[in-house]
Amino acid sequence: MMLSKRLQAIASCVDEDVILADIGSDHAYIPCALAKAKMIKKAYACDVNEGPLENARKMIARYGVGEKVEAIRCNGLAGIGEDTEEIIIAGMGFDTIQTILENSYEKLRHYKKIIVQSNHDVKRLREWISERPFTIIEEKLVWEGFYYQIICFRFDENAKKLSEDACEYGVLLQEDPLYPAFLGHQMKKIDEILEQLSPKHEKYTLFQQKRDQILRKIAEANKL
Numbered sequence: 001m002m003l004s005k006r007l008q009a010i011a012s013c014v015d016e017d018v019i020l021a022d023i024g025s026d027h028a029y030i031p032c033a034l035a036k037a038k039m040i041k042k043a044y045a046c047d048v049n050e051g052p053l054e055n056a057r058k059m060i061a062r063y064g065v066g067e068k069v070e071a072i073r074c075n076g077l078a079g080i081g082e083d084t085e086e087i088i089i090a091g092m093g094f095d096t097i098q099t100i101l102e103n104s105y106e107k108l109r110h111y112k113k114i115i116v117q118s119n120h121d122v123k124r125l126r127e128w129i130s131e132r133p134f135t136i137i138e139e140k141l142v143w144e145g146f147y148y149q150i151i152c153f154r155f156d157e158n159a160k161k162l163s164e165d166a167c168e169y170g171v172l173l174q175e176d177p178l179y180p181a182f183l184g185h186q187m188k189k190i191d192e193i194l195e196q197l198s199p200k201h202e203k204y205t206l207f208q209q210k211r212d213q214i215l216r217k218i219a220e221a222n223k224l
Contacts, residue, residue: 001033001063006117009142010090013115013152017041018085023076023100024048024092028056028069035065044080045071077104086113090150094121098128109155113137117150123167129153130162136171141178147185149173169217180221187214 003011011030014020020043022031031043045056056071074080077087077100089097097118101108108114114134118125129136129151138152149170162171173179190211197204 001029001036003029003033005142005144006091006148007033009140009148009150010088010115010117013113013138013140013150014040014086014088015113018112019081019083020044020086020088021046021077021080021084022088022090023080024052024089025056025071026052026091028059028071030088031069032059032063032065035068036063040068042081042083043069044084045069046074046080047071048073048075075103076100077107085111086115087111088115090115090117092119094118094124094128097125101128108134111154113152113154115150115152117148119148122149122151125151126162126167126170130159130167133157133159135159136162139170139172139176141173141176141182143178143181147178147182165213168213174221180218183214183218183221187211187218190214 007029011034014034016039019041020031020034022028022043023046025031025045025047028045031040031045034040035043045060047053047056050073053071053073060066060069060071072079089100097116116125126136133156134153135156136151136153140150142148142150173182190207193207194204194211197207
């Protein structure tokens with residue numbers, strides 16, 4: 001079963017032989033692929049809407065993984081199996097992800113790993129994690145017409161607060177082969193903005209400082 005680059009990267013974060021819940025699963029691509037490959041014990045393909053659940057059921061039947069993958073209708077983490085060990089929340093905006101996490105906050109400490117991929121405001125996601133007793137344990141980059149950042153974290157009562165720099169550029173992203181290209185892409189976006197702004201614009205200095213910050217990160221990456 002073929003997955004997109006983004007979905008394959010997310011799936012690769014799931015540990016072997018766990019019970020997984022994929023929140024907002026839509027077609028249940030990841031649960032079906034992992035079940036077909038015999039990588040997981042069981043999976044819940046979850047969505048709040050009946051349409052995506054029907055898509056999930058068709059995919060489960062198509063790949064013959066009905067004994068391992070169950071499509072369930074639920075709002076966020078409410079109603080998923082108590083045996084769930086790892087969860088995926090991906091392909092959404094930060095505000096939606098935040099709502100899901102906060103609505104079932106007490107459950108989060110019991111999961112071995114929480115795998116999150118936000119389509120935007122990734123810095124805010126790391127800030128949210130940093131302000132709570134969680135530790136980021138894995139990060140990945142994937143390019144699929146856009147640089148997606150995948151963050152894995154878990155409960156840690158001894159977690160340390162992240163620096164602003166870490167929230168912006170990641171905790172472990174520098175270990176990813178795509179990190180230099182990601183920084184170059186960020187630099188290009190800043191340069192395009194600066195080209196459109198007058199040096200007298202109120203935000204010109206802010207973007208110039210941002211550019212200098214990225215240059216420092218590129219220099220650090222070149223030393224690795």
